[in-house]
Amino acid sequence: xxxxxxxxxxxxxxxxxxxxxxxxxxxxxxxxxxxxxxxxxxxxxxxxxxxxxxxxxxxxxxxxxxxxxxxxxxxxxxxxxxxxxxxxxxxxxxxxxxxxxxxxxxxxxxxxxxxxxxxxxxxxxxxxxxxxxxxxxxxxxxxxxxxxxxxxxxxxxxxxxxxxxxxxxxxxxxxxxxxxxxxxxxxxxxxxxxxxxxxxxxxxxxxxxxxxxxxxxxxxxxxxxxxxxxxxxxxxxxxxxxxxxxxxxxxxxxx
Amino acid sequence: xxxxxxxxxxxxxxxxxxxxxxxxxxxxxxxxxxxxxxxxxxx
Numbered sequence: 001x002x003x004x005x006x007x008x009x010x011x012x013x014x015x016x017x018x019x020x021x022x023x024x025x026x027x028x029x030x031x032x033x034x035x036x037x038x039x040x041x042x043x044x045x046x047x048x049x050x051x052x053x054x055x056x057x058x059x060x061x062x063x064x065x066x067x068x069x070x071x072x073x074x075x076x077x078x079x080x081x082x083x084x085x086x087x088x089x090x091x092x093x094x095x096x097x098x099x100x101x102x103x104x105x106x107x108x109x110x111x112x113x114x115x116x117x118x119x120x121x122x123x124x125x126x127x128x129x130x131x132x133x134x135x136x137x138x139x140x141x142x143x144x145x146x147x148x149x150x151x152x153x154x155x156x157x158x159x160x161x162x163x164x165x166x167x168x169x170x171x172x173x174x175x176x177x178x179x180x181x182x183x184x185x186x187x188x189x190x191x192x193x194x195x196x197x198x199x200x201x202x203x204x205x206x207x208x209x210x211x212x213x214x215x216x217x218x219x220x221x222x223x224x225x226x227x228x229x230x231x232x233x234x235x236x237x238x239x240x241x242x243x244x245x246x247x248x249x250x251x252x253x254x255x
Numbered sequence: 256x257x258x259x260x261x262x263x264x265x266x267x268x269x270x271x272x273x274x275x276x277x278x279x280x281x282x283x284x285x286x287x288x289x290x291x292x293x294x295x296x297x298x
Contacts, residue, residue, distance in 0.1 A: 037284075041277070052266065067258035071265045078269065117276050125265040132261050227273065234280040241287035248294045 024101040026240055037233045044226025048077075051219025059213050071129040073216050076204065077224035078122035082150060083185055085115020085228065089157070090185075093178030096171060103236075105171040106243075108178055109161050110235035114228055116154035123147055134198055142191035143199035150188060153181045 055073030062069035092108035095101055126144065127137045138144065161174040192201045203209045204217065 056262070056266075068261050070262050074265060074269045114276060114280075117272055121269055121272050124268050128261050128265045128268070132256055132258055224273075227277070231277055231280045234277075234284040238280070238284040238287040241284070241291040244291045245287070245294055248291075 024099070024103050026103060029103055030237065030240065033233050033237055037230055037237065039230075040226045040233065041230025044223045044228070044230055046223070047219050048223030048227055051216045051221075051223055054216035054219065059216060062213070065133050068129055068132045069213070071125055072213075073220045075122060075125040075129060076217060077221045078118045078125060079147070080221055081224055081228050082115060082119030082122045082147065083188060084225070085111050085118060086150060086154070086181060086185060088232075089115060089178050090182035093175035096175045097179065105175065106236050106239045107232070108175065110232045110239060112154055112158050112161065113235070114231050116151060116158065118224075118228070119147065119151040119154055123151060130198075139198045141197040141199060142195035143188065143197050146184060146188040146191050150181075150184050153184060157181065 052073055055070050059070070061067050089108045089111045092104045092111065096104035096108065123144075126147075130139070131137050157174060157177055160177055161171075163169075164171060164174050191197060192199055204214070209217075
């Protein structure tokens, strides 16, 4: 039995996530991703720049931390994306393991370098903030150590995914690692509750932060998130184009 | 202690890091899509 090349294969079982299956077709995905990439990227950049500028110029200094509190507007979005990036990677890896969508594998691999960068930015900006606020660049406490571990886990995933691709693997081992690594996320989140740490407790969602200082953070968190999504789409498009080139070269060599 | 030096350093690291990632990702995408397009045009 034959079917047209562009028609997506029907899943063998009823799907609980029909949108995911619809997007799993690379042709359909690229049709959406091409116009969406610049929209996400430039909107994200504009929101992040505005939020950063507002955080630097329009908000009052903190009564204790003085001007250094302005690092908040880049540190919190970086932490959010370091953890959110791994959440996305774990979901994509899970989808790849269950439904074997190759696009989910591409998505997970595209998210890793961007997530690693934001985890690193969270650690670096936190360290710079720690020197004037705590009097030290680094402390081996629960929050800082668990975030550093997440950064190392990102690096390990990138190395594992690259080695798997070079050896012609099917991507199951990096996907399993992606799902298993998500065990770190609740540890990072609850580290400030479980252990007596130097890092302050959660103050944004609980409303402990004053409104005059909170509003630019909404712009930078949203801006960084859209920027991240734009970069991930760029990396996915690059990976799909390279797959196409490789397949074409193989066909040409076989002639 | 001048607090602005720490604020400037943190913002500079973020701009360089995020900017570098965006430039590298954009260049990789452009190069790969140009290669795919060029190969697609070959008979």
